[in-house]
Amino acid sequence: MLRPLERLDLATLVRTFTLRTSDGFVECFGPRLIARMCAEAPGVRINFLQKPDKASTPLRDGRVDLETGVVEASHGPELRTQALFRDRLIGVVREGHPLARGKVTVEQYKAARHVVVSRSGFEEDAVERPFLPTDLARHVGSVVGGFAVAVSLARNSDLVATVPERHSEILREGMFSFPIPAATTAFTVSMLWHPRLDADPAHRWLRECLREVCAAKAI
Numbered sequence: 139m140l141r142p143l144e145r146l147d148l149a150t151l152v153r154t155f156t157l158r159t160s161d162g163f164v165e166c167f168g169p170r171l172i173a174r175m176c177a178e179a180p181g182v183r184i185n186f187l188q189k190p191d192k193a194s195t196p197l198r199d200g201r202v203d204l205e206t207g208v209v210e211a212s213h214g215p216e217l218r219t220q221a222l223f224r225d226r227l228i229g230v231v232r233e234g235h236p237l238a239r240g241k242v243t244v245e246q247y248k249a250a251r252h253v254v255v256s257r258s259g260f261e262e263d264a265v266e267r268p269f270l271p272t273d274l275a276r277h278v279g280s281v282v283g284g285f286a287v288a289v290s291l292a293r294n295s296d297l298v299a300t301v302p303e304r305h306s307e308i309l310r311e312g313m314f315s316f317p318i319p320a321a322t323t324a325f326t327v328s329m330l331w332h333p334r335l336d337a338d339p340a341h342r343w344l345r346e347c348l349r350e351v352c353a354a355k356a357i
Contacts, residue, residue, distance in 0.1 A: 146339040152181040155344050158189045158196060158205040161284040162301070163327075166308045171351045179343075188284075190257055197332045204344060205330045218336055219328045220345065222352040225302040226324045227269050230315045232293050238314035244274075247319050251279035253288045253297040266300050269323045276300075285309065302327075327352075 164186045175182050187202065192210060194217060196202035209219050229247065231237050237246060254264040254276070261278050282288050285301050289309040292299035300318065301310070305327070329348055335341040 146343060148179040148182075148343065150181065151179045151340060153340055154183040154185060155203045155341075156185045156187060156201065157348075158187045158202045160189045160207065160305070161286040162289075162305045162309055163206055165286065166305060167348075167351055170354070171348060174347050174351055175344075178347075190283075194330075197330065200332075203331065203335065203341060204348065206327060206348075207330065208325050209328050209330065216333060217330050218333055219330050220349065221326050221328050222349060223304055224324055224326055225304045227266055227300050227318055227322050228303045228315050229318055230289060230292055230299050230301055230306070230310050230313050231297075232295070233312065233314055235296060235298075235314060237298065237316065242316045242319050244319040247298070248275060249277065250298045251296060252276045253280040253282055253291045253299050254278055255283070255285055255288050255301075256281050257283060259283070269325055270300070270318070271320050271322070274320050289313070 168186060172184060175184060187196075189205070189207065192207070197205055197217060206222065229237070229242065231250075237250060254261060255266060256263045257265065259281055261281055264281075279297050280291060282291065285299075285306055286309055288299040289301060289306055291297050293313055302325075303315075329345060331341065331345070
């Protein structure tokens with residue numbers, strides 16, 4: 139029998155949690171999550187795994203305790219989900235880039251060379267593509283596997299990266315960010331877990347920590 143949440147002794151809890159997230163999420167929210175959890179439960183360890191795909195298998199087989207991402211039809215229907223925050227796409231370039239001189243027009247955005255993020259390596263599978271207008275053609279100069287790499291390339295070249303605003307907050311420090319000059323679609327980042335962990339007191343505490351960390355404004 140699982141104990142009620144109120145009887146969970148965090149001071150003596152010894153457990154390892156594994157979170158599967160996209161890069162950028164760990165850089166932005168990981169330090170605050172670790173600090174929060176260590177302050178309450180020093181015996182807890184948290185491991186972060188890269189998220190190369192949308193497969194739900196790691197949650198089902200118990201290799202992953204919690205996952206973050208945009209909920210899609212490909213996720214297993216039995217999974218539990220809870221929204222963490224709303225996000226939107228923005229553009230980011232290095233300081234001194236020609237686009238950093240003022241308001242970016244749609245013509246300037248389309249004419250610039252872009253770095254796009256695709257888990258498959260193909261431009262047509264770019265993860266930001268579903269949230270951009272279908273007729274917004276970009277001049278792609280490079281394809282990478284994650285937002286952290288995309289921002290790094292943009293920081294050290296003339297490439298433009300299109301990234302989630304909150305997801306990349308820490309990554310973009312010292313760079314010029316701008317609204318996409320077109321009608322983009324906002325999206326919700328959620329946490330997902332398997333129902334067998336739904337009533338687990340320690341897992342419920344983990345979810346509460348992540349929810350509160352994501353809701354807090356970055357310092």
